[in-house]
Amino acid sequence: MGNLFTMLTVWADYGQNALVILDQTCLPNREVYLALKTAEEIWEAIYSLKVRGAPAIGVAAAYGVAVLMQGVEVTDFESFYREFVKVKKYLESSRPTAVNLFMALDRMEARLLRHRGEGVKDWKRVLREEAEAIREEDAAACKRIGEWGVSLLRPGMGLLTHCNAGHLAVSEYGTALAPVYLGQERGYAFSVFADETRPLLQGARLTAYELQKAGVDVTLICDNMASTVMKQGRVQAVLVGCDRVAANGDTANKIGTSGVAVLAKYYGIPFYVLGPTSTIDMGCPTGEQIEIEERAREEVTEKWYARRMAPEGVKVYNPAFDVTSADLITAIITERGIAYPPFGGTLRMWKEKTF
Ligand code: MRU
Numbered sequence: 001m002g003n004l005f006t007m008l009t010v011w012a013d014y015g016q017n018a019l020v021i022l023d024q025t026c027l028p029n030r031e032v033y034l035a036l037k038t039a040e041e042i043w044e045a046i047y048s049l050k051v052r053g054a055p056a057i058g059v060a061a062a063y064g065v066a067v068l069m070q071g072v073e074v075t076d077f078e079s080f081y082r083e084f085v086k087v088k089k090y091l092e093s094s095r096p097t098a099v100n101l102f103m104a105l106d107r108m109e110a111r112l113l114r115h116r117g118e119g120v121k122d123w124k125r126v127l128r129e130e131a132e133a134i135r136e137e138d139a140a141a142c143k144r145i146g147e148w149g150v151s152l153l154r155p156g157m158g159l160l161t162h163c164n165a166g167h168l169a170v171s172e173y174g175t176a177l178a179p180v181y182l183g184q185e186r187g188y189a190f191s192v193f194a195d196e197t198r199p200l201l202q203g204a205r206l207t208a209y210e211l212q213k214a215g216v217d218v219t220l221i222c223d224n225m226a227s228t229v230m231k232q233g234r235v236q237a238v239l240v241g242c243d244r245v246a247a248n249g250d251t252a253n254k255i256g257t258s259g260v261a262v263l264a265k266y267y268g269i270p271f272y273v274l275g276p277t278s279t280i281d282m283g284c285p286t287g288e289q290i291e292i293e294e295r296a297r298e299e300v301t302e303k304w305y306a307r308r309m310a311p312e313g314v315k316v317y318n319p320a321f322d323v324t325s326a327d328l329i330t331a332i333i334t335e336r337g338i339a340y341p342p343f344g345g346t347l348r349m350w351k352e353k354t355f
Contacts, residue, residue, distance in 0.1 A: 053169020058100030146178030163254035165241025249326030249343030250287030287323035
């Protein structure tokens with residue numbers, strides 16, 4: 001399967017107190033690693049999508065705060081904690097939609113607070129440990145998601161995916177792409193259509209790159225071609241990731257996802273959302289409460305060509321995510337299993353019950 005899975009995308013290097021990331025904005029052309037040593041560098045890497053994908057953002061933020069706190073030389077807990085909260089709030093302001101960022105940083109804070117009676121060495125150690133636990137749990141969750149997901153698929157199926165919810169977007173393996181990789185290992189011979197995913201081309205730059213690297217049969221299509229390949233009978237299931245799943249199953253994911261869901265419903269194709277339970281936000285009763293990131297107009301007007309792609313001064317609307325309503329979703333797949341509509345009860349059980 002090539003060497004995709006030996007390619008680490010995010011880790012902490014405590015030798016040089018740096019968060020190390022594979023810079024996803026350089027793909028597919030170059031594999032560049034960046035060692036980020038300041039809060040500003042980490043914030044910028046998350047904001048500019050050098051590290052991206054909901055679970056990977058959570059892992060990067062956890063490692064980031066752990067790395068930054070290693071350099072804090074105070075001995076009283078209140079001062080240490082004050083600095084922690086400052087960094088946490090700052091990193092939380094980098095992107096609003098993927099809940100994993102907030103969940104991971106809340107977990108780091110809760111762990112630190114449980115050790116307030118100890119010393120500075122312990123506070124630093126528990127932050128390192130918690131960040132590692134978040135990464136490991138994410139990797140394990142992805143494997144489980146792959147197992148559940150592949151149980152819904154059959155050999156030879158045509159699959160369609162939007163954005164990138166693969167190895168690059170998580171600690172290992174992926175969410176929406178995890179069943180594809182498992183199927184590949186089992187000789188299922190899927191053919192995958194990757195939506196290019198305007199405006200930032202995560203499908204073209206990242207999904208096509210990693211599926212090809214893993215030896216999966218992948219065909220890149222422009223976003224406006226999904227209907228055609230569905231109508232032609234070339235797609236038997238849609239697999240997408242998620243940035244935040246509301247308590248009723250409404251799901252925020254990359255802009256364009258909800259359009260794909262509408263098409264899938266029209267053509268009678270199952271539409272599956274795959275993600276770890278850390279992406280479920282019981283604090284959002286429905287998708288209405290999910291904050292949708294709006295990004296710079298230049299991403300639409302001049303990002304990918306040397307020349308402008310639109311007239312100077314044209315009005316632009318650039319929401320980075322949309323919400324797919326629960327009634328368009330066939331099933332939500334997490335590490336804990338497969339939820340079918342109505343989703344509320346199962347999502348609540350997954351979040352509340354410790355297995
Ligand atoms: O803006 P991005 O590239 O971070 O958006 C990513 C997505 O929408 C993914 O589908 C989602 O985070 C799931 S990643 C496993």
